[in-house]
Amino acid sequence: MxxxxxxxxxxxxxxxxxxxxxxxxxxxxxxxxxxxxxxxxxxxxxxxxxxxxxxxxxxxxxxxxxxxxxxxxxxxxxxxxxxxxxxxxxxxxxxxxxxxxxxxxxxxxxxxxxxxxxxxxxxxxxxxxxxxxxxxQQIVYTPYSRKIVNPTKNDIPLYDRFHQKTLYLCAYGAEPWLPNVLIHVAFFDKEVIYTPISGDISPRREVYTTDQNKLHISQQGLFDSEIYSTIDSITSDYYLISSWVGKNKVTTIRYYFDLEKAEAYVASLK
Incomplete structure (x- = not known):
């Protein structure tokens, strides 16, 4: 009360x-x-x-x-x-x-x-x-944490790295005159929700699945086997994730685990 x-x-x-x-x-x-x-x-x-x-x-x-x-x-x-x-x-x-x-x-x-x-x-x-x-000072994530813990630990299945987790996508704006992008990315059982924190980006909801070392995210609810993402490297602060179309790498973006560190990184992008 x-x-x-x-x-x-x-x-x-x-x-x-x-x-x-x-x-x-x-x-x-x-x-x-x-x-x-x-x-x-x-x-x-x-x-x-x-x-x-x-x-x-x-x-x-x-x-x-x-x-x-x-x-x-x-x-x-x-x-x-x-x-x-x-x-x-x-x-x-x-x-x-x-x-x-x-x-x-x-x-x-x-x-x-x-x-x-x-x-x-x-x-x-x-x-x-x-x-x-x-x-x-209360615990932010309850009843259990959505925050990624011990990301550098070996032998974590790709699905477990995203399932019920929250990441923060950091990127340059689509054009040099547009603001840099920071997006709250929430993975659930099957869905992933993108909610912009800053930048000229619209919110969206998609479906995701994993296949060995590939993360597949739908485009307007439809999957394309040629479009996928992979984790290039893992640090204690972020995943470095590349997007692919077939055998062509399109983008490489940091997905931070902590909002404050993501904000600091986005602010440093020039």
């Missing part, structure tokens, strides 16, 4: 300043909105009030309300990740000319979604047993 009370307090924190960067928690991408809503129902009532569902083509994207207070989202992120282990914080650039209007819209939306301050007046600080620092 005390954790829910703490969440409620966080959700009503006002925006402290006008900024050109806004943040949101990217929660999940589903093709079936009913399945998404059923999964969202497992969140606490306080968190559900902060979730927006946006339709992009045939996909439905669930994310939290935008805010310029990243620290608030960092404290709430572990609660989202209890139901959606791959949830992450994403930043968006906004123009100064539209900032005032956007803040006005966000405040109006928050008034509809967020609990009012009058509802939590009876809450006393002594009821909040977990401090912000304790909550921030």
């Amino acid at each position: 005390f954790r829910l009370l703490y969440i409620t307090i966080l959700l009503i924190l006002p925006l402290q300043s006008i900024a050109s960067i806004s943040y949101t928690v990217r929660i999940a991408v589903y093709n079936n909105v009913d399945s998404l809503q059923e999964k969202l129902s497992k969140l606490s009532p306080e968190l559900r009030k902060t979730v927006e569902i946006q339709q992009r083509g045939e996909q439905h994207v669930a994310c939290s309300a935008h805010t310029d207070n990243k620290e608030t989202l960092e404290k709430l992120l572990p609660f989202y990740q209890k139901v959606f282990p791959d949830a992450f914080i994403s930043a968006y650039q906004t123009t100064e000319a539209n900032t005032t209007q956007m803040n006005t819209v966000k405040k109006a939306e928050e008034n509809k979604r967020m609990p009012q301050t009058t509802e939590i007046h009876p809450v006393e600080a002594t009821e909040v047993e977990d401090t912000p620092s304790n909550i921030k």
Whole structure:
């Protein structure tokens, strides 16, 4: 109960300043909105009030309300990740000319979604047993980790290197004037979901399979035996993965295991 009370307090924190960067928690991408809503129902009532569902083509994207207070989202992120282990914080650039209007819209939306301050007046600080620092240090991946551990260990089957794991694809933009690309890549039992963190890339959902040392990922749901990927090398921080068409190598890209290291690498690309 005390954790829910703490969440409620966080959700009503006002925006402290006008900024050109806004943040949101990217929660999940589903093709079936009913399945998404059923999964969202497992969140606490306080968190559900902060979730927006946006339709992009045939996909439905669930994310939290935008805010310029990243620290608030960092404290709430572990609660989202209890139901959606791959949830992450994403930043968006906004123009100064539209900032005032956007803040006005966000405040109006928050008034509809967020609990009012009058509802939590009876809450006393002594009821909040977990401090912000304790909550921030909670284990990110529960009930079991999707993070890759001991990647350099020998004799790990290719399927096990990807199954139920999360990686971060890092690459140059498609053109020199386009921003570099960072994509959250979540592998499940049979599906893989690409959710862009930065870069001019659209989210997508595909099917994957492995064949000896080859990783096959569908293109719009269809497989082509001539299109596949291989792991060229393995470090403690990333897989170096090449994409092939037949016998021709097309690209070689780093897939990091840790988001912060992926962000640092993408920032270093010139």
